[in-house]
Amino acid sequence: MFEFFNQPEVIKTIVTLGSMLLFFVGLFGLLTRKHIIKIFISIAIMETSIFLLFIGLTFKTDFIAPILDKIHLDVSTMNDPIPHAMILTAIVIGMAVLALGVSFAIEYFKLTGKTDIDEMSEMRH
Amino acid sequence: MSSILFIALPLLFGFATPILSKFGKNGVAYTSMIMQLFLLALAVSLLTTTSSYVEIISIAPPLGISFVLNSASLFFVLLFTLLMTLFSLYYLIHRKTDAYKDETKFFILLNMLLAAAIGLVLSSDIFNIYVFFEIAGISAYILSAYKKTSSALEAGLKYLLTGAVASVFLVFAIALIYINIGSLNLAVIAHSFEALPYNIKLLISILLLIGFGFKVEIFPLNFWVTDVYQGSSSLVNALFSGIVVKAYLFVFFHILYLFLPNGDFTVFLVYLGAISMLVAEIVGLRQTNLKRLFAYSSLGQVALIFTAFAMQNKDAIQAALFIVFSHSVAKFIIFLVLSAIEKEHKSIHIDTLKALNSSFLRAIMLIAMLSLLGIPLFAGFIGKFLALKSFAVEGLFVVLAIIIIGSLIEAVYYFKLAGFMFAKGEKREPLKIALAQKTLFGLLAFSLILIGIAPITISGFLLDASSVMLDGKSYVSMLVGG
Numbered sequence: 001m002f003e004f005f006n007q008p009e010v011i012k013t014i015v016t017l018g019s020m021l022l023f024f025v026g027l028f029g030l031l032t033r034k035h036i037i038k039i040f041i042s043i044a045i046m047e048t049s050i051f052l053l054f055i056g057l058t059f060k061t062d063f064i065a066p067i068l069d070k071i072h073l074d075v076s077t078m079n080d081p082i083p084h085a086m087i088l089t090a091i092v093i094g095m096a097v098l099a100l101g102v103s104f105a106i107e108y109f110k111l112t113g114k115t116d117i118d119e120m121s122e123m124r125h
Numbered sequence: 126m127s128s129i130l131f132i133a134l135p136l137l138f139g140f141a142t143p144i145l146s147k148f149g150k151n152g153v154a155y156t157s158m159i160m161q162l163f164l165l166a167l168a169v170s171l172l173t174t175t176s177s178y179v180e181i182i183s184i185a186p187p188l189g190i191s192f193v194l195n196s197a198s199l200f201f202v203l204l205f206t207l208l209m210t211l212f213s214l215y216y217l218i219h220r221k222t223d224a225y226k227d228e229t230k231f232f233i234l235l236n237m238l239l240a241a242a243i244g245l246v247l248s249s250d251i252f253n254i255y256v257f258f259e260i261a262g263i264s265a266y267i268l269s270a271y272k273k274t275s276s277a278l279e280a281g282l283k284y285l286l287t288g289a290v291a292s293v294f295l296v297f298a299i300a301l302i303y304i305n306i307g308s309l310n311l312a313v314i315a316h317s318f319e320a321l322p323y324n325i326k327l328l329i330s331i332l333l334l335i336g337f338g339f340k341v342e343i344f345p346l347n348f349w350v351t352d353v354y355q356g357s358s359s360l361v362n363a364l365f366s367g368i369v370v371k372a373y374l375f376v377f378f379h380i381l382y383l384f385l386p387n388g389d390f391t392v393f394l395v396y397l398g399a400i401s402m403l404v405a406e407i408v409g410l411r412q413t414n415l416k417r418l419f420a421y422s423s424l425g426q427v428a429l430i431f432t433a434f435a436m437q438n439k440d441a442i443q444a445a446l447f448i449v450f451s452h453s454v455a456k457f458i459i460f461l462v463l464s465a466i467e468k469e470h471k472s473i474h475i476d477t478l479k480a481l482n483s484s485f486l487r488a489i490m491l492i493a494m495l496s497l498l499g500i501p502l503f504a505g506f507i508g509k510f511l512a513l514k515s516f517a518v519e520g521l522f523v524v525l526a527i528i529i530i531g532s533l534i535e536a537v538y539y540f541k542l543a544g545f546m547f548a549k550g551e552k553r554e555p556l557k558i559a560l561a562q563k564t565l566f567g568l569l570a571f572s573l574i575l576i577g578i579a580p581i582t583i584s585g586f587l588l589d590a591s592s593v594m595l596d597g598k599s600y601v602s603m604l605v606g607g
Contacts, residue, residue: 030290039286046293054300083303086252090296093259097292100263101285104270108278120279 008061015056022049034116036105040098047094051087058083127167128180128194131202131243134160135236146229154217157232161210161239168203172586177593178603191310191604192247196586197594200446201246201375208367208457209239211565215461216360218559223468225271234271237264238364242372249311249604251299254376258295258340262288265369269357280356287339287349295336301329312604315383315597330390333380340373342427344401354420359467362416363460366423367453374427374449378434383597388437398432399527401425406534413475415466418538419459422497425535426452429528433512441515442591443584447508450583451573455493455505458569461562462486462493469556478545483556485563487546492570494539496577499532504576507584 004010022045029042058080064072066081109115138160145152171179171194180194194202213235225231241261248254266288270281303309305325306317318326338346354362402425409421426448433445463473465486470477481487492503499509509532516525576583593599 036282040289043286043289043293046290047296050293050297050300054296054304057300057304082309083300086299086303086309089252089256093256094289094292097259097263097266097285097289100266101282101289104266104278104282104285107270107273108275108282111275111278120282 006061011061012057015053019049019053019056022046022052025049034118036108036115036117037102039117040101040105044094044098047090051090054083055087127171128192128202128247129182130167131164131206131247132192132240134164135240135243138236139233142229142233150228153229153232154213154220157236158210158213158217160236161206161213164239165203165206165210168199168206171199172203177589178599181603183604190253191249193249193600193604194247195590195593195600197375197379197590198246200587200590201371201449202243204371204450204453205239205242205246205368208364208453209235211457211569212360212364215562215565218561219360219464231268231271234264234268235364238268238368242368245372245376249600250309251302251311251314251380252309254380255292255295255299258373258376259292261369261372262292262340265365268361268364269353271361272358276356277358278356280353283349283356284353287346291336291339293336294332298329298332298336301325301332305329310604311380311383312601315386315601316605318384319386330385333377337373337377337380340370341377341431342370342401342424343397343431344404344428347401347405347424350424351417351420354423355414355417359416359460359464359473362420363457363464366427366456366460370423370427371449371453374430374434379594382437382595383600386597391435391437394435395432395521395524398428398435399524399531401428402432402531403527403534406531410534410538412538415463415473415475415478418475418542419456419463422535422538423452423456425531426456426497429509429512429531432524432528433508433515436515436519437595438515438519439588439591439595440518441512442594443587444508444511444515446587446590447511447576447580447584448505451496451504451508451576454569454573455496458489458493458566459497461566462490465556465558465562475542475545478542479548479550481546481556482554483558485566486556486558489566489570490546491543492573494543496573498536498539502574502577504573504580506577507580 005014026042026044026046026049029045030039033039033042060079063077063079066075066078066084068075072078105115108120114120138157141156142153145156178193178195179199181191182193183191220228237260241257241264244257245254245261248257262285266281266285269284270278299309302314305321306314308314321329335346339349342350354365357365405421405424405428409418409425412418412421430445430448430452433441433448436442466477466481467473470480496503496505499505513525513528516522516528
């Protein structure tokens with residue numbers, strides 16, 4: 001019964017719907033949450049959904065991993081490595097930005113005791 | 126291979142700092158200075174090339190690195206290296222009395238910002254553009270929060286939040302592009318973008334507009350800009366409005382001209398820009414904090430540049446490049462003067478201008494403001510005049526009217542500021558600034574007047590740059606052939 005799910009079209013549909021659902025979960029969180037850490041988590045969810053979508057749509061089920069060694073020499077049966085490399089880079093960058101953001105949030109909390117984005121109003125004075 | 130140096134040297138400098146800092150505090154500062162002077166000399170020497178395409182570096186697909194240095198990108202590279210060198214010179218004197226904590230990091234960030242801004246301009250690979258987009262972003266966030274006061278941290282947080290959201294949309298667009306076209310090279314994408322189904326094209330365009338819209342400070346997405354300018358120190362604000370936003374503007378329109386050479390969204394973007402300008406100037410009218418006020422003025426000017434670029438014709442782009450130059454230089458002067466005022470008066474309220482006791486600084490500020498305003502005989506006039514002319518030629522009289530109304534509102538608050546500066550009343554102790562800093566301000570102000578009186582000095586180069594920027598076909602054929 002699981003063969004149905006092995007068809008490329010079905011997999012792509014599931015990946016697209018699932019990752020878009022995840023994207024809108026993140027977007028919803030970004031727009032409705034007020035706690036700064038929760039906002040960061042929402043952004044992380046949105047990013048991850050894009051990564052899933054990208055990998056899911058470029059990955060081919062009956063192709064092997066793009067690693068050249070003595071046995072696997074035929075490049076035509078391998079998956080495209082560029083999306084993997086790109087997503088790895090994007091994950092690292094996203095991680096770095098989030099870490100930086102959380103460190104700003106911690107420093108800010110130490111100084112003012114605020115975590116709510118609506119209460120951040122140093123500029124109003 | 127010389128154009129790779131613009132990116133490689135500043136990044137290499139970052140890795141070399143542990144060794145350089147062994148030579149004491151000045152080791153890092155002076156090495157950075159010398160390197161930037163070298164890059165400036167290199168950029169100037171590239172001006173002698175007569176062809177529009179100065180240099181193309183293409184490394185085969187597995188690495189997929191390609192950089193294109195043509196007249197348009199050379200203009201921006203020159204502007205960025207020049208401003209960064211002048212900034213370092215200014216800071217070298219500034220640091221004697223008011224140095225940043227942990228200066229080594231500060232210099233690393235400055236050079237990272239320079240490398241990323243130049244990388245954005247030169248790169249012709251959309252994923253590399255994403256990487257430079259993030260490097261420029263990260264260094265700008267840290268520079269913004271550098272002083273670690275509560276308002277600086279708040280500015281950094283807001284900057285980072287919007288930047289992170291922008292990058293999500295940009296990655297989404299890049300993923301869709303790769304899934305549909307199978308390449309990351311701008312030239313290859315430009316070649317097959319037209320043939321994509323309409324819905325995909327629309328989706329990618331919207332995602333790119335949202336992603337870059339945050340960074341090019343366009344109307345519904347620019348709510349964060351004024352908070353960031355107000356929270357950050359005036360010194361780094363000079364970099365934000367002089368370098369960072371200009372790099373994003375160039376790369377956004379570079380991509381737009383390549384992907385949509387027929388100008389499918391021209392009218393929409395032109396109106397978007399015009400409305401952004403009007404909104405920024407109206408809100409700017411009531412501000413009493415100088416940094417915030419000039420942030421609104423930056424928003425207005427950037428929106429004007431956006432409108433001119435969005436026209437997608439040669440004359441309008443030339444006008445936009447003129448405004449890019451005059452605005453960068455003028456805002457650079459203004460924010461550096463503000464940092465001197467802030468250091469002396471410990472306040473940045475509009476009333477501090479009344480007590481400002483330095484006729485030199487007042488004169489310099491006045492020149493920069495008159496140029497921003499577009500008074501004849503100053504550089505800002507040429508750009509604004511050419512932009513208005515190109516709107517009139519295209520018959521966009523509503524846009525013309527909006528821009529003129531926006532400029533009039535801008536005039537109201539600039540003349541208010543000028544009135545404050547020259548008001549009679551109690552003056553403070555005279556504000557002393559070093560001779561070298563005076564020379565630097567003088568040179569910048571002189572360049573504004575020189576180009577205002579004799580625009581012919583750069584207009585030929587800018588016209589060449591604008592036609593190269595618009596000419597997607599030769600860009601594609603230069604990179605992929607055929």
